[in-house]
Amino acid sequence: DVKVTQSSRYLVKRTGEKVFLECVQDMDHENMFWYRQDPGLGLRLIYFSYDVKMKEKGDIPEGYSVSREKKERFSLILESASTNQTSMYLCASSLGREPEAFFGQGTRLTVV
Amino acid sequence: SQQGEEDPQALSIQEGENATMNCSYKTSINNLQWYRQNSGRGLVHLILIRSNEREKHSGRLRVTLDTSKKSSSLLITASRAADTASYFCASNSGGYQKVTFGTGTKLQVIP
Numbered sequence: 438d439v440k441v442t443q444s445s446r447y448l449v450k451r452t453g454e455k456v457f458l459e460c461v462q463d464m465d466h467e468n469m470f471w472y473r474q475d476p477g478l479g480l481r482l483i484y485f486s487y488d489v490k491m492k493e494k495g496d497i498p499e500g501y502s503v504s505r506e507k508k509e510r511f512s513l514i515l516e517s518a519s520t521n522q523t524s525m526y527l528c529a530s531s532l533g534r535e536p537e538a539f540f541g542q543g544t545r546l547t548v549v
Numbered sequence: 550s551q552q553g554e555e556d557p558q559a560l561s562i563q564e565g566e567n568a569t570m571n572c573s574y575k576t577s578i579n580n581l582q583w584y585r586q587n588s589g590r591g592l593v594h595l596i597l598i599r600s601n602e603r604e605k606h607s608g609r610l611r612v613t614l615d616t617s618k619k620s621s622s623l624l625i626t627a628s629r630a631a632d633t634a635s636y637f638c639a640s641n642s643g644g645y646q647k648v649t650f651g652t653g654t655k656l657q658v659i660p
Contacts, residue, residue: 441591470648472650477652478652479637479650479651479652479653480592480637480650481650482647482648482649485647495647496649527591527592529591529592536579536580536582536597536641536648537582537594537597538592538594538639538648539594540591540592540593541591542590542591543589543590543591545589
């Protein structure tokens with residue numbers, strides 16, 4: 438079974454802090470994604486990566502950056518956390534051109 | 550605006566009844582998927598239907614796709630309390646990596 442692991446289930450950070458959310462997948466998937474999920478808005482794509490060191494902006498990249506130094510790991514970085522970045526963050530991966538995505542359990546981030 | 554919009558936003562039914570959720574999308578698609586999310590968890594893939602298919606079955610799940618109306622429906626037959634979850638449609642319309650999710654339907658199945 439594919440396993441996508443996010444480093445934290447719950448995280449509380451202060452405004453202005455630099456925040457790192459880590460995601461690791463164990464199935465050699467080329468594609469990795471970061472979404473945020475907010476009530477009434479569904480999942481919105483922040484960034485995705487289709488190869489090591491490659492990244493593409495999603496629909497809401499502002500205030501975020503990403504890093505993919507190794508194939509299995511995709512990090513989401515909040516350069517200076519703000520309260521409007523309080524949300525559930527979901528990491529996912531997929532294989533090649535296959536559309537099915539495999540999700541991590543999510544990280545609920547609260548910025549105070 | 551969202552590529553996928555589900556309706557209803559919330560649905561409450563008795564165990565044993567059928568549950569139908571609908572999804573509309575705006576642009577032409579390559580395929581459409583349905584995912585399930587238990588409360589506070591990640592999403593789990595349920596079923597995929599390609600743009601050249603009209604109907605697909607998997608166990609108690611039945612998915613239809615009407616590309617002329619840009620809509621899809623997910624039917625869960627003989628619902629169980631364990632089906633209580635949020636259900637999302639997701640469409641792939643351009644680059645194969647980019648999948649756009651809808652806003653979801655929250656289903657409650659009452660035992």
